[in-house]
Amino acid sequence: MSAASPKPVPSFLLERAAREPDAVLCMVPLSMQASLPGGTAHPDHPEWCTIRVDSALHQVAGLARRLHALGVRSGDRVAIVAETSHLWAATDLAVMSIGGVTVGLYTTLPPRKLGGLLKHCSARLVIFENDAMWERYRDVIESVPLGAQVFHSGGAVEPLRPSECSSSWLHAQIAAIDPAQPAAIVYTSGTTGDSKGVVLSHAAFHHVVCESRNAVPTRPGDRSVVFLPMAHVLQRFATYRGLVDGVEGWYAPDIESLPETIRQARPHILIAVPRVLEKIRQQARARAVERSAGSLFDWASAVAEQPRASTFRSRARHSLADRLVLKRVRSGLGGHLRVIASGSAPLDRRLAAWFEGCGIAVREGWGLTETCAPATAVPLTESRPGSVGRALDGVELRVAEDGELEVRSPALFTEYLDDAEATAAAFTHDGWFRTGDLGRIDSQGFVWLTGRKKNLIITAGGRNIAPSPIEAALRVDGVAQVVVLGDRRPFLTALFFPEAELPRPEPRTVIQTAVDAWNAEQPPHRQVVRWRWSRRPLTIESGTLTPTLKVQRDAVKRHFAGLIEQLYGA
Numbered sequence: 001m002s003a004a005s006p007k008p009v010p011s012f013l014l015e016r017a018a019r020e021p022d023a024v025l026c027m028v029p030l031s032m033q034a035s036l037p038g039g040t041a042h043p044d045h046p047e048w049c050t051i052r053v054d055s056a057l058h059q060v061a062g063l064a065r066r067l068h069a070l071g072v073r074s075g076d077r078v079a080i081v082a083e084t085s086h087l088w089a090a091t092d093l094a095v096m097s098i099g100g101v102t103v104g105l106y107t108t109l110p111p112r113k114l115g116g117l118l119k120h121c122s123a124r125l126v127i128f129e130n131d132a133m134w135e136r137y138r139d140v141i142e143s144v145p146l147g148a149q150v151f152h153s154g155g156a157v158e159p160l161r162p163s164e165c166s167s168s169w170l171h172a173q174i175a176a177i178d179p180a181q182p183a184a185i186v187y188t189s190g191t192t193g194d195s196k197g198v199v200l201s202h203a204a205f206h207h208v209v210c211e212s213r214n215a216v217p218t219r220p221g222d223r224s225v226v227f228l229p230m231a232h233v234l235q236r237f238a239t240y241r242g243l244v245d246g247v248e249g250w251y252a253p254d255i256e257s258l259p260e261t262i263r264q265a266r267p268h269i270l271i272a273v274p275r276v277l278e279k280i281r282q283q284a285r286a287r288a289v290e291r292s293a294g295s296l297f298d299w300a301s302a303v304a305e306q307p308r309a310s311t312f313r314s315r316a317r318h319s320l321a322d323r324l325v326l327k328r329v330r331s332g333l334g335g336h337l338r339v340i341a342s343g344s345a346p347l348d349r350r351l352a353a354w355f356e357g358c359g360i361a362v363r364e365g366w367g368l369t370e371t372c373a374p375a376t377a378v379p380l381t382e383s384r385p386g387s388v389g390r391a392l393d394g395v396e397l398r399v400a401e402d403g404e405l406e407v408r409s410p411a412l413f414t415e416y417l418d419d420a421e422a423t424a425a426a427f428t429h430d431g432w433f434r435t436g437d438l439g440r441i442d443s444q445g446f447v448w449l450t451g452r453k454k455n456l457i458i459t460a461g462g463r464n465i466a467p468s469p470i471e472a473a474l475r476v477d478g479v480a481q482v483v484v485l486g487d488r489r490p491f492l493t494a495l496f497f498p499e500a501e502l503p504r505p506e507p508r509t510v511i512q513t514a515v516d517a518w519n520a521e522q523p524p525h526r527q528v529v530r531w532r533w534s535r536r537p538l539t540i541e542s543g544t545l546t547p548t549l550k551v552q553r554d555a556v557k558r559h560f561a562g563l564i565e566q567l568y569g570a
Contacts, residue, residue: 006203008177010097012243013057021054026249028086045264051086061170063094071146074099077121081105082129086251087151088230089239096183098173103185104231106547108540115140121185121197179203185417186233186369189546197417204372207411209241211392215377216341216363218245222268225261227252229547234343237373238271266334273344275549277351284329300325304357305350326358344548346449348472349386364388368435372411376447387446397441404453405439406432457486463525476514478507481538483556491529493567495560500537530567
């Protein structure tokens with residue numbers, strides 16, 4: 001498949017069906033499979049349903065016909081408000097197959113916010129996961145001309161009849177799509193301001209799917225676990241990439257079921273965000289503590305985080321750590337996990353080293369919604385801890401005078417929906433996209449991020465300080481997030497937040513040790529003068545975390561204003 005000749009996204013499914021109609025596309029929990037025909041029970045896992053490629057093609061054809069009968073036409077926006085599932089993915093392909101534009105919206109959005117986004121994108125139809133979700137949002141959908149449908153209650157996705165599932169009609173619909181036309185509108189997380197509707201074309205998705213294959217290739221028979229929100233561009237990219245490569249995706253019923261789904265799926269590849277990887281390590285430690293082996297786990301983890309040296313002592317330590325602890329970690333992750341691809345936020349180097357020490361390759365990539373997910377990736381054949389990799393083929397990078405990374409790529413977004421001013425401001429006079437990320441590019445083309453331009457702290461003394469490196473250095477065991485403060489203040493401070501799922505006593509001594517170690521190596525203006533421990537965790541529900549578990553800094557400042565004032569009090 002060549003990126004030089006872009007095609008509509010649904011053509012990925014058509015081409016796969018022509019090559020491997022009987023191959024397994026994905027595994028779906030039986031509880032999530034009620035509305036789509038064509039699945040068969042898995043012989044070894046009776047609670048799972050097998051969806052083959054040909055069945056998926058007929059499912060998408062039937063859904064596309066149903067949507068067309070409801071009145072959806074080329075260019076119409078269809079919003080999906082649902083948790084990640086095969087039905088979400090099939091509906092997405094069905095919408096795009098008839099020239100529609102999918103708008104994925106998070107299920108955690110407050111009703112008023114969701115209603116505002118439906119109006120902003122001029123959604124013609126909205127599809128909810130279930131009746132309870134429809135009830136929650138029913139008062140804010142008056143602006144939607146075709147109203148609402150519910151996945152498991154009839155309408156657009158009631159059980160499909162075989163007569164509706166002819167793929168020949170689908171082929172004709174897809175053939176009429178111009179790859180340059182919009183495929184999706186993805187709303188940014190808005191960590192530093194209001195969400196923007198990023199318009200992405202079929203050609204953009206086609207480019208990143210094709211060019212990422214060279215950097216991180218897959219193998220025949222590979223399995224993965226699908227669990228990130230489909231409303232986020234990273235999971236959409238990963239879903240299309242898996243479709244093209246033939247990676248068998250296992251859909252986790254929910255995030256709480258992720259560990260068990262990983263154990264059953266025995267994945268070879270895992271695409272995740274850093275917070276999920278942190279939780280995997282925390283859960284591994286918690287299991288060790290239950291076996292009264294917490295100290296042994298900590299020792300083995302410290303060994304895993306150290307580079308393997310050629311000395312006999314180093315090899316012996318790593319071998320012993322592996323035999324006593326790390327082998328059990330791999331087994332808990334299914335025993336076949338070969339590579340973890342991390343994106344969406346910077347990955348802590350110690351955490352990456354821990355997984356590498358467990359025998360699992362970790363490769364970071366970097367991109368934004370506006371770049372249609374990855375613009376860079378660390379090749380699987382190379383290792384650069386701390387780097388987010390080289391530019392994908394066809395992607396150009398440069399660093400502006402102020403350190404901001406700028407991108408030129410066939411995968412760039414078309415526009416911010418109905419915001420010509422913001423769209424124009426996002427590009428330089430010569431057509432490069434201003435990413436808002438700060439970083440450098442070394443002599444071999446590897447990109448090293450240093451922070452977000454909008455997150456820069458400008459102290460009362462006029463010093464510009466990126467908080468991300470400080471926060472990474474201070475994130476110790478027992479701490480979920482660190483937020484460094486100091487904008488227009490005389491000195492830096494920090495808030496430390498606990499884990500929501502694994503609460504522990506305040507790790508005061510460990511935090512103070514980390515703060516002291518940081519301060520000892522820094523000039524006065526980069527030292528953290530005061531800090532506070534919050535007993536309240538950051539959560540998606542409170543708005544202090546995004547659905548992909550990134551910190552909403554403005555929301556943190558509002559929610560913890562009293563604590564912040566204490567930090568700067570006399």
